[in-house]
Amino acid sequence: MTEKECNCNPLVPQVCRVIGITQETPDVKTFRVQTPDGQKPFSPMPGQLSMLSLLGVGEGMFSITAQEEDWIEFAIKKTGMLTDALHEMPEGETVGVRGPYGNHFPVDGAKGKNMLFIGGGIGLAPVRSFIRYAFEHRADYGKIDILYGSRSYGDLVFKADLFENWPKQPDTRLHITVDRGSPGWEGNVGVVPPYLEECAFSPENCMAVLCGPPIMINMCLKSLAKMGFSDEQIVTTLEMRMQCGIGKCGRCNIGSKYVCLDGPVFTRAELNELPEEH
Amino acid sequence: MKLRRENITKALEALTAYGKVLVPTDEDGVGKYVPYHDGVELDLERVNTTLPPKDALFPQTQKMYRYKTGENAEIEEIIDADEQILFGIRPCDMQSIVALDAAFLTKTYVDSFYARKREKLVTIAIACAASNPTCFCDSMGVEPGAAPAADVLLVPTAEGWNVVCQSEKSKTLMESVAGILENGEDSPLPAADPWLKVNMEGVPSTLAGMFDHPMWDEICRPCLGCGTCTFLCPTCYCFEMAPENRGSEGIENRHWDSCMFSEYSRMAGGHNPRPTGKERVRNRYMHKLTFFAQRYGMGLCVGCGRCIQKCPVGMDITKIIELTGQEGAV
Numbered sequence: 177m178t179e180k181e182c183n184c185n186p187l188v189p190q191v192c193r194v195i196g197i198t199q200e201t202p203d204v205k206t207f208r209v210q211t212p213d214g215q216k217p218f219s220p221m222p223g224q225l226s227m228l229s230l231l232g233v234g235e236g237m238f239s240i241t242a243q244e245e246d247w248i249e250f251a252i253k254k255t256g257m258l259t260d261a262l263h264e265m266p267e268g269e270t271v272g273v274r275g276p277y278g279n280h281f282p283v284d285g286a287k288g289k290n291m292l293f294i295g296g297g298i299g300l301a302p303v304r305s306f307i308r309y310a311f312e313h314r315a316d317y318g319k320i321d322i323l324y325g326s327r328s329y330g331d332l333v334f335k336a337d338l339f340e341n342w343p344k345q346p347d348t349r350l351h352i353t354v355d356r357g358s359p360g361w362e363g364n365v366g367v368v369p370p371y372l373e374e375c376a377f378s379p380e381n382c383m384a385v386l387c388g389p390p391i392m393i394n395m396c397l398k399s400l401a402k403m404g405f406s407d408e409q410i411v412t413t414l415e416m417r418m419q420c421g422i423g424k425c426g427r428c429n430i431g432s433k434y435v436c437l438d439g440p441v442f443t444r445a446e447l448n449e450l451p452e453e454h
Numbered sequence: 455m456k457l458r459r460e461n462i463t464k465a466l467e468a469l470t471a472y473g474k475v476l477v478p479t480d481e482d483g484v485g486k487y488v489p490y491h492d493g494v495e496l497d498l499e500r501v502n503t504t505l506p507p508k509d510a511l512f513p514q515t516q517k518m519y520r521y522k523t524g525e526n527a528e529i530e531e532i533i534d535a536d537e538q539i540l541f542g543i544r545p546c547d548m549q550s551i552v553a554l555d556a557a558f559l560t561k562t563y564v565d566s567f568y569a570r571k572r573e574k575l576v577t578i579a580i581a582c583a584a585s586n587p588t589c590f591c592d593s594m595g596v597e598p599g600a601a602p603a604a605d606v607l608l609v610p611t612a613e614g615w616n617v618v619c620q621s622e623k624s625k626t627l628m629e630s631v632a633g634i635l636e637n638g639e640d641s642p643l644p645a646a647d648p649w650l651k652v653n654m655e656g657v658p659s660t661l662a663g664m665f666d667h668p669m670w671d672e673i674c675r676p677c678l679g680c681g682t683c684t685f686l687c688p689t690c691y692c693f694e695m696a697p698e699n700r701g702s703e704g705i706e707n708r709h710w711d712s713c714m715f716s717e718y719s720r721m722a723g724g725h726n727p728r729p730t731g732k733e734r735v736r737n738r739y740m741h742k743l744t745f746f747a748q749r750y751g752m753g754l755c756v757g758c759g760r761c762i763q764k765c766p767v768g769m770d771i772t773k774i775i776e777l778t779g780q781e782g783a784v
Contacts, residue, residue: 185566187695187708188519188531231521231529232699236722256722270527390725417721419695422563425711426692427719429741430727431665432748437562451665453737454727 186422189229189272192217195247197267200333201326203254204298205263209273210247217248217273222283222305223413223441226250226275227421230265234258237418237436239302240276248273251301251333277421278440281306282411283313286383290318294396296368296388297326300333302413302440303387307337311345320345321377325353325368325392329361351375369395372403379404386412390454397444407445414439414447414454430454455628455635459614462498465634466490466541472630473537473574476510478503487540501586501646502544502758506688510540511554511571514710518567518695522703532705535570539627541578546591546758548579548601550688556750557691567708576623579604580615585646588759590772593652596756599645611640650759652775658747660782661740669777674735676767681712683761683769684738689754692718713738739774 184190196208209228211217220226220240228250229235236258242249254263265271283306291310295303310317322342326332332352343350353364353371364371369392377384384405386396393412400410416428416435423437431451433439442450457465467490469475475490478497485503487510488494497503517532543551558568579601582589591598601607605624608615616639619628628635684690694711697704711718714734720726728734746754755771762770 185531186563187565187567189529191527191529231523231527232697232702232704234697235695259722270523272521272529415721416727417719420693422565423561424558424563424565424691425694426713426741427694427711429737429745431740432745453733 186274187420189227189235189274190217192271192273194265194267194269194271200251200335201331203263204251204331204333205254206241206249206251207262207271208247208249209271214246216243216246218276219243220248220276220305221280222309223279223281223302224276224305225278225418225421225436225440226273227277228262229272230258230261231270231272233261235272235419237277237421239305239413239440241301241304242308243305251298251304253298275421277418277436279438281309281385281441282383283309287316288318288381290378290380290382291320292377292382292384293320293322294368294372294384294386294388295322295324296392297331298333299388299392300324301387303385304334304337306385307342311342314346318347318381320348321351321375322348323351323353323368323372323375325355325371327355329354329358368392369399372396372399377403379406379409382409384410386410407448408443410444411441412444412447413441416454455617455619455637456611456613456639457608457615457617457635461614461634462496465631468631468634469539469541469627472576472627473539475539475541476507478542487542490541496542498542498580501582501584501589502547502760504686504760504764506550506686506758506760507540507543507547508550508554508688508691510538511551511568511575512558512691512693512710516567516708518706518708520703520705521697524702533570534567535574537574537576538571539576539578543577543579543601543604544582544758545579545596545598545601546589546594546756547688548577548604549591549594549596549756550758551577552603553689553746553750553752553754553756554691556752557746561749576606576627577601577604578606578608580608581610581642582646583610583643585648586759586763587649588762589646589648589757590650590652590759591757592648593650593654593772594753594755594757595654597645598648599642609642611642613640616640616642648757650772652772653779654753654775655779656782657775657778658744658753661744661778662748664778664781665736665740667781670732670736673739673769673774674730674732677714677731677735677769678767679714679716679731679734680766681714682764682766684712684714685710686760686764688758688760689742689756713741735769739771742771743775743778
């Protein structure tokens with residue numbers, strides 16, 4: 177490996193502004209961020225991460241769920257001190273942004289393949305960056321299946337994408353499930369792994385991209401194996417506590433790998449080589 | 455060249471023209487490096503200092519950037535890179551700088567805060583003619599009589615030290631002490647031969663296969679999770695970053711952190727991949743002996759013995775090496 181060329185200090189954030197906030201669910205908001213002069217802070221690859229800070233409060237590592245010409249977007253669940261503060265901030269607030277960090281989804285390795293995207297809860301956020309990329313480069317990929325589940329209808333994130341934008345895309349099918357049904361919900365009721373098996377996706381020339389809570393990932397890995405997906409065909413992301421983003425501060429190691437640098441994206445075959453400590 | 459013992463103060467004073475000279479001293483029984491000043495009492499008898507010299511390159515608290523919040527928000531990096539001379543560093547600690555260099559300066563990103571200080575640092579090492587009961591550097595591949603990565607090596611003699619220049623950096627430094635050094639060399643005192651020995655042969659790779667070994671349940675039991683080992687370890691470099699906020703402005707600092715603390719790897723939401731002492735102790739020893747070697751091609755234990763000497767419950771890394779060796783021999 178060679179030393180990465182960077183004309184800035186990778187540990188020092190740049191000032192950005194929050195130009196849009198969307199309440200996705202009762203505890204998830206998306207934050208659209210750009211530099212004060214209207215640019216996007218950087219152009220991440222799908223699956224990459226960024227440190228987002230509320231100056232004076234703290235910093236956290238988040239996946240970048242979407243980007244356009246002049247902004248990047250984070251989908252953040254309210255779970256702790258920093259995310260509580262982020263959820264309370266108004267539009268126009270100043271934040272610090274640094275990155276992008278980590279590897280990315282194998283967008284080139286997946287070319288010519290059918291895609292099976294699987295998300296659970298807020299886990300759709302990183303997967304969405306790849307889904308959007310696939311739609312932007314639609315001819316490069318075969319048929320696209322998106323399976324997404326959450327606790328309830330109210331907890332489904334990105335509803336505009338799920339029910340309007342994505343179903344309109346060519347050769348694309350959405351499979352949405354909720355753990356608990358509610359009046360008016362006509363889709364599937366049940367957790368993701370059994371629904372995945374019920375949908376019986378073919379592993380032939382297919383790549384599965386999976387992200388969600390650890391228990392869902394573990395069960396889906398078993399289901400996918402049962403369905404005939406090989407370890408090389410399954411791609412997932414790992415989450416560890418991260419701080420520096422550049423493989424120095426130490427806390428996100430799994431064995432000799434650092435999730436912030438060597439991850440967050442791993443194939444199941446790569447996961448098998450790592451100690452069970454994540 | 456050689457330096458007579460009685461000329462050491464003169465030499466150190468001359469070096470202060472070049473930059474801040476850090477020298478080993480004893481403060482209330484704690485051996486540490488302090489900036490040279492008039493009347494400082496050098497402690498060159500102590501084999502290695504209680505506190506490691508890593509603070510010179512990787513301060514316990516380092517100011518990273520200033521920020522302002524609100525309408526006129528701004529972020530301004532803090533550049534802190536004065537010339538420093540580390541005088542009297544021992545071979546084990548010199549090897550720890552080699553390891554820190556690998557961690558901070560290689561594998562994709564360069565850590566600018568470390569790099570700036572490293573570039574301005576000159577190291578003057580003293581070879582060891584004596585060792586502590588807890589020293590085992592030679593078992594970890596460090597020669598007590600040498601410090602190849604140091605800019606200057608002082609080899610003890612009966613009258614003082616022979617002075618060996620080992621780098622380009624040392625040449626300018628030597629000019630400032632030219633009138634104080636004398637020509638020629640005296641016969642060096644024999645290098646120390648540490649009493650504590652371990653056999654590291656095959657240990658990194660054997661230990662790699664022992665992640666699920668039952669020995670970890672035993673080893674972790676006495677550990678209090680106090681973090682003394684990581685604090686005193688010359689190669690422990692984990693850090694956390696946190697703001698020191700004053701109203702609408704503040705400073706982002708980075709502090710030493712410790713993998714022995716439960717908070718270290720605990721995520722928002724409560725999940726902790728290393729929830730108990732067992733996982734944390736295992737991760738620390740495996741990082742020292744295996745993981746770092748897998749990533750950087752060198753060990754992260756230099757055999758200085760500080761963690762053995764100061765652990766309140768007697769945890770001993772040489773015991774882990776021994777147990778691993780026995781496993782490898784089976």
